[in-house]
Amino acid sequence: MSFFGFDAMLARDRGHSASAPGFGQTPDAFAGLGGGVAGDDDAIDFEDTYDGLGDGLDETDDAFNDDTFGGGPASQQSVGKDFDFAGQTSKIAHTLQEEQMLYQTQQPPSHQQRPPPPKPSKPARTGYESYHDPNYIPQLEARADIWGLKPKHPVPAKQPENQAPPPPQPAKKMMSLEEVEAMIRAQTLQHEEPAPVLIQPQQAQPPPLPVHPHQQVPHSQPHFPGIPGQGQFVPQILQRPQQPQQPQQPQHAQQHGPHQRSGSRHQQVHAELPGHSVQAPPVHHPTILQRQRPPPNEPSIQQHRHAPPQPTAQRPASQPRQILQNPSRLSGQGQPMAQPGPPASRGPAPGHSRGPSYPSMVVTNPEQLLHLSKEEREAFLAEDAKRAKRNHKIALLSKDNGLMTPQDKNFITRIQLQQLMTATGNLNEQTPEAAIAEDFYYQVFSQIRGALRQTPHQPASQFAQTYLFQTNGRYGPGRRHGRGADNHMQRMEQQVQRAVEAAKAKPKAKQLTIEGSLGKISFSNSKTPRPLLSMKRPESTDKQPSKPHKVSVADRTETLRNIENVYMTLMHMEDHERTLPAPINQDSDPEAIQRHMEWRTKIETLHKKLWDDIKIMEPINPNPLTPHPFIAILSHAKGKKAIPRIFRHIDEQERITILTMVVIHLDKLNVVSHGIATPEEPLSPALRDEIELFLHSVVPPLYAHIFESPLNIIIGLLGLILERNNVHVVARTKIGMSLLIMLISRAELLKQPPEINVVDWENWTELYNRLFDAVEPILPLIFPGSINDTDDMYVWQFLAAMGVGASPEQQQRLVIGVKDRVMETVGVSKALPPEMAGARLANVNLFMRAIGLDVELLG
Amino acid sequence: MLIFSFFKTLMNQEVTVELKNEVSIRGTIKSVDQFLNIKLDNASVVDELKWPHMSSTRDMFIRGSVVRYVHIPSATVDIGLLEDATRREADKAKAGTA
Numbered sequence: 001m002s003f004f005g006f007d008a009m010l011a012r013d014r015g016h017s018a019s020a021p022g023f024g025q026t027p028d029a030f031a032g033l034g035g036g037v038a039g040d041d042d043a044i045d046f047e048d049t050y051d052g053l054g055d056g057l058d059e060t061d062d063a064f065n066d067d068t069f070g071g072g073p074a075s076q077q078s079v080g081k082d083f084d085f086a087g088q089t090s091k092i093a094h095t096l097q098e099e100q101m102l103y104q105t106q107q108p109p110s111h112q113q114r115p116p117p118p119k120p121s122k123p124a125r126t127g128y129e130s131y132h133d134p135n136y137i138p139q140l141e142a143r144a145d146i147w148g149l150k151p152k153h154p155v156p157a158k159q160p161e162n163q164a165p166p167p168p169q170p171a172k173k174m175m176s177l178e179e180v181e182a183m184i185r186a187q188t189l190q191h192e193e194p195a196p197v198l199i200q201p202q203q204a205q206p207p208p209l210p211v212h213p214h215q216q217v218p219h220s221q222p223h224f225p226g227i228p229g230q231g232q233f234v235p236q237i238l239q240r241p242q243q244p245q246q247p248q249q250p251q252h253a254q255q256h257g258p259h260q261r262s263g264s265r266h267q268q269v270h271a272e273l274p275g276h277s278v279q280a281p282p283v284h285h286p287t288i289l290q291r292q293r294p295p296p297n298e299p300s301i302q303q304h305r306h307a308p309p310q311p312t313a314q315r316p317a318s319q320p321r322q323i324l325q326n327p328s329r330l331s332g333q334g335q336p337m338a339q340p341g342p343p344a345s346r347g348p349a350p351g352h353s354r355g356p357s358y359p360s361m362v363v364t365n366p367e368q369l370l371h372l373s374k375e376e377r378e379a380f381l382a383e384d385a386k387r388a389k390r391n392h393k394i395a396l397l398s399k400d401n402g403l404m405t406p407q408d409k410n411f412i413t414r415i416q417l418q419q420l421m422t423a424t425g426n427l428n429e430q431t432p433e434a435a436i437a438e439d440f441y442y443q444v445f446s447q448i449r450g451a452l453r454q455t456p457h458q459p460a461s462q463f464a465q466t467y468l469f470q471t472n473g474r475y476g477p478g479r480r481h482g483r484g485a486d487n488h489m490q491r492m493e494q495q496v497q498r499a500v501e502a503a504k505a506k507p508k509a510k511q512l513t514i515e516g517s518l519g520k521i522s523f524s525n526s527k528t529p530r531p532l533l534s535m536k537r538p539e540s541t542d543k544q545p546s547k548p549h550k551v552s553v554a555d556r557t558e559t560l561r562n563i564e565n566v567y568m569t570l571m572h573m574e575d576h577e578r579t580l581p582a583p584i585n586q587d588s589d590p591e592a593i594q595r596h597m598e599w600r601t602k603i604e605t606l607h608k609k610l611w612d613d614i615k616i617m618e619p620i621n622p623n624p625l626t627p628h629p630f631i632a633i634l635s636h637a638k639g640k641k642a643i644p645r646i647f648r649h650i651d652e653q654e655r656i657t658i659l660t661m662v663v664i665h666l667d668k669l670n671v672v673s674h675g676i677a678t679p680e681e682p683l684s685p686a687l688r689d690e691i692e693l694f695l696h697s698v699v700p701p702l703y704a705h706i707f708e709s710p711l712n713i714i715i716g717l718l719g720l721i722l723e724r725n726n727v728h729v730v731a732r733t734k735i736g737m738s739l740l741i742m743l744i745s746r747a748e749l750l751k752q753p754p755e756i757n758v759v760d761w762e763n764w765t766e767l768y769n770r771l772f773d774a775v776e777p778i779l780p781l782i783f784p785g786s787i788n789d790t791d792d793m794y795v796w797q798f799l800a801a802m803g804v805g806a807s808p809e810q811q812q813r814l815v816i817g818v819k820d821r822v823m824e825t826v827g828v829s830k831a832l833p834p835e836m837a838g839a840r841l842a843n844v845n846l847f848m849r850a851i852g853l854d855v856e857l858l859g
Numbered sequence: 860m861l862i863f864s865f866f867k868t869l870m871n872q873e874v875t876v877e878l879k880n881e882v883s884i885r886g887t888i889k890s891v892d893q894f895l896n897i898k899l900d901n902a903s904v905v906d907e908l909k910w911p912h913m914s915s916t917r918d919m920f921i922r923g924s925v926v927r928y929v930h931i932p933s934a935t936v937d938i939g940l941l942e943d944a945t946r947r948e949a950d951k952a953k954a955g956t957a
Binding site: 437438439440441442443444445446448449564567568571638641 | 860861864865867868937939940941942943944946947948950951
């Protein structure tokens with residue numbers, strides 16, 4: 001069906017028109033007139049209809065542009081208001097739908113008629129099939145294909161093509177006004193002729209949009225108060241109203257005449273309106289997923305654009321369009337039009353077929369473009385292309401927009417914030433407790449070692465107490481080395497010295513004979529043959545206690561677990577101590593008192609738990625196969641280290657209990673039972689470490705306690721040692737000896753004050769004698785190493801302590817027992833450098849002075 | 860996070876960072892973050908002959924995941940405190956799972 005006898009030379013146009021507006025082609029405003037209908041190629045064969053008028057367009061003659069575009073004479077009236085299709089339609093969309101429904105019910109036949117005339121074979125292409133279904137609800141979004149968009153364009157391929165053709169095409173494409181009119185006239189004629197075929201024009205309609213150049217502005221739909229009849233009508237037959245609008249009113253009348261005259265036809269149009277009304281929809285967008293947004297926008301964009309294409313070179317139009325198409329592709333619309341005709345190769349005809357492509361022009365004001373120079377136009381087009389690309393990218397990127405709901409986003413944000421908080425939040429949280437809980441090591445470490453605290457009463461001091469002084473020695477080489485140990489040894493030494501001084505202060509009547517007669521004093525030895533007799537006993541019993549020490553794995557695990565429990569309780573107590581509420585007084589409010597009470601209750605609970613944890617109250621089995629749980633705890637390094645901390649939290653009575661426990665099991669302690677060293681068989685390094693650790697961690701608190709104990713407790717403890725332990729073992733180990741030193745020297749000091757309890761003192765003397773008798777046989781063995789072993793200070797201290805309390809007769813026996821060692825040490829020290837010699841001689845002298853002598857005398 | 864807490868105490872300490880690719884770098888810790896990324900100042904490669912190309916770099920930022928060992932001066936570690944911190948960490952983890 002050829003309306004104008006269009007040039008049919010281009011076979012490709014077929015394909016192109018099938019999919020509506022050509023991609024990248026120069027827009028031809030009047031192409032739609034020729035029947036280049038989107039998605040409707042079946043209904044109208046473009047080639048058949050194209051009359052080639054487009055070729056005759058004189059592009060250079062712009063004389064009538066004003067008329068055409070409404071600039072001048074073409075007044076509002078002449079232009080008419082019938083172009084605001086979408087706006088008008090949207091206003092009455094529901095009316096249209098109602099009308100359609102009404103019509104459908106009333107005139108089913110005519111409705112059905114419609115498809116057959118154009119091309120029954122491919123009704124699917126019309127795009128109106130949906131409306132056959134009475135229940136059909138139009139899509140609530142703009143259909144890109146209505147605007148002749150083609151979704152799939154091989155973008156790159158087109159551009160080159162577009163650029164090549166420009167020069168020739170412009171001439172062909174621009175139809176003169178006369179031509180347009182002619183076309184219109186022809187069209188209307190044809191419309192009228194085949195009454196039943198009315199649909200043709202309608203189908204041709206989609207492209208028409210571009211035809212309205214002046215309408216870019218108007219396209220803001222709402223502006224035009226539609227004349228009901230026309231308004232409804234217009235959307236469908238976009239082209240028609242416009243064509244007439246031009247100078248020739250008569251034709252206008254002509255055109256309309258036919259349309260309105262045929263009632264049935266009119267109704268048909270109505271029937272289709274709903275479909276158009278659907279276009280109006282920008283309104284609906286909001287409800288649509290974001291991703292689909294691009295498409296809805298298209299129509300309006302296109303509308304704005306289609307004007308320019310006419311005036312400008314056609315090539316430009318193609319570029320912008322690519323943008324538009326991408327979005328449309330996303331929306332899934334316009335698929336049917338996917339086939340872009342090969343625009344470049346097109347001869348004259350193409351221009352017409354491309355009509356629908358106008359929409360792609362980006363220029364908002366057509367006149368602008370008109371007045372642009374070629375260069376400017378190029379620039380503009382290049383920019384357009386850029387924008388197209390960008391839009392395309394945006395479309396791609398926005399593909400997944402809206403996948404996450406706001407709730408999802410909030411959720412993610414919350415998680416991220418939480419992570420930030422945990423990563424950096426500690427610094428902000430100013431509650432020290434929270435910081436300590438999260439960052440214990442760093443907080444405490446920096447408090448202990450960091451800059452001096454500003455106030456001496458900060459909680460840091462507690463940490464310092466807990467960690468700084470508890471286990472030094474070799475465990476904290478970085479700290480004041482072995483401070484606690486030195487402290488302890490010094491205090492022990494001081495105590496011994498004080499005892500010695502005190503002893504010297506009281507004149508001892510029978511001591512005079514000894515002076516200067518070290519070598520000859522042996523006469524008193526005749527009275528006491530005992531040493532020789534008892535020599536063997538220690539040998540036989542020496543290694544006895546080592547047997548029960550074998551500990552099963554289960555016991556060991558149990559012990560370790562006990563220790564860990566102790567530590568956890570300790571830490572809970574320490575944490576709790578930091579939360580000590582402000583001290584209360586009479587004026588405190590009840591709440592504070594309440595808090596204090598709670599605190600006290602809690603700390604007492606923890607205290608009790610700690611006491612249970614150390615297993616100290618487990619019954620003592622006189623002949624145990626396994627060591628007492630508390631002693632087992634002490635056999636582990638970390639168990640030993642816990643003792644000073646435990647002592648800080650327990651009361652006096654409990655300290656005595658622990659002390660007693662240790663004393664009772666003295667020879668069961670591995671540091672004692674395995675701690676006997678001989679010159680031939682020195683201790684293993686591991687054991688030496690154990691002993692050192694014990695000395696540094698366990699002994700000091702015990703010592704501190706002994707140092708304050710009254711004589712009766714000392715007596716009790718010494719008694720326990722003598723009764724429950726193998727004194728020979730105890731006396732030959734560093735730990736045992738240290739304990740003995742503490743007890744004896746403490747007793748010596750207690751002897752000084754006037755308030756000596758006579759009974760106690762007698763008890764003590766008796767115990768001392770027992771001890772002396774027990775120790776005397778092993779006096780030659782108490783030195784752990786050879787004469788060159790310098791670690792014998794504690795032995796000299798022990799001898800000094802013994803010597804202070806000894807009777808003259810006992811002192812002589814002491815001297816006899818260690819005489820060789822004394823002489824050797826003095827001899828060795830002569831060969832040593834002065835410093836070392838001085839140290840060793842000082843040790844010896846400690847003992848010598850205790851018995852009223854001096855190494856000088858030996859000189 | 861104990862290990863992070865621990866590394867924070869090593870600030871401005873001279874350490875040797877041994878990487879998983881066998882490179883060892885000695886330097887002063889300038890900062891450590893929660894990923895145990897380490898920033899070293901005055902850094903130098905321990906085996907300059909083997910890794911000569913590293914010798915020109917003085918300041919380094921080492922991604923935590925490539926570190927195999929960090930050798931630290933023992934004097935900078937408070938063992939008792941570290942033990943307790945470990946206990947707390949373990950206790951917290953236990954409380955967290957239980």
